[in-house]
Amino acid sequence: MSDLTLGRGDAGAAMRSASDLYRAVWRWHFYAGLLVLPFMITLAVTGALYLFRDEIDAIVHSDLKRVVAQESISRVAPSAMVASALAAHPGTAVKFTDPPETTASAEITVARPGGEKLAVYVDPYSGKVLGALSDRGTIMWTIRYLHSLKYFGSFTRALIEIAGGWSILLVLTGIYLWWPRRQTGGVVTVRGTPKRRVFWRDLHAVTGIFAGFFILFLAVTGMPWSGVWGAKVNEWANGNNFGYPAGVRIAVPMSDEHLDHLAKTTWSLEQAQMPQSPAHDHGTRPIGLDRAIAIFDELGLHRGYAVNIPATPEGVYTGSVYPDDLSQQRVVHLDQYSGKPLIDMSFADYGLLGKGLEWGINVHMGQEFGRANQLVLLAACAGIVVLAVSAGIMWWKRRPKGSLGVPPMPSDRWVLRGLIAILAVGGIIFPLVGLTLIFMLTADQILFRLSRRRKT
Known part of the structure; x- marks a missing residue:
């Protein structure tokens, strides 16, 4: 055999190897999309709405949340606002939320005798009750619960991890498929018209390469809320010293109750336990809500902080605030x-890992960089919807009749096994992704054997 023949043989083998790798990546890109795209559309739409939660709530619930600023009139005492709320809706006041600005109402959370909680809105200048909703009953809390899939039970935290992990794999395999291979279009330009499949292929590829960074970022920063990975990382990062970051004094009696059970808190404080008021003489009277709020004001808590009102003799007044400015986040127990x-x-006071994850979460929620943060993520969410829609149309135009249209299996099975080994690394990092990878491998083998039987 001549050297020229050997060269052609080597080139042919290299081309077959490249083709097999492309097929293997394409096949698992298809499977990742099959798992993730339905979730991605829901997460993108609800996430885009939640970026503007304050603006939307202020419009939808303007009769409850907005008041006319009256600079010449001093605000009614917090205890008087609570009294007005309880007169209109009898029960026990468990939380007072300070008006975040001069045109905002105060919010008093009332526990009703039957166990229901109401958010009662009060004009801080007149003490008049403006109305009430179920606690966390605003339109944006509904959107938030849809975004986190909370309406579908606690197991949905596991779905977040699965969707997030497979989104990462989807982007990485998508980058490989997009990588330029001497084609004249589909890299940064879109060819054809919507009637042609190449248009949807190029639209999908070009949108994907620009939106891919944001999908990776949103997937990684969404992982802290996942069921297995998020819970374990939280336990590792914040599980010592009663759930408080290192350096915070805890030489006080601690209860078994968690801050997260009483009020909305940050990811880093989900495990933080509530301290207890030290024992005092029986004749010692509590300081009361008005004095507690005065102390919080003296300590300089950011406006709009919430105050949890103690329900037992050992309870504490807890002031907590989580504004857009991360440096102003604060929790004080009195x-x-x-x-x-x-x-x-x-x-x-957060640890290094806690600070990093909280920063990522803050950007994820559109808070860190103001309006620019909201608009950039809004564009990313729109790109995700375009990706999902173009993927569906492209698949529908390509698939053979009566078939699922799974991309072909590579002729060299070792190429596929090598890719699976790489994917398994992601399965080890994210355990629930690993379990679904095993399930998909089993399903893939079943589909492949059924296809071979049909052909024979």
């Missing part, structure tokens, strides 16, 4: 008898 701060914690 002894309900002396008003002394028992724990005073801010973003600066």
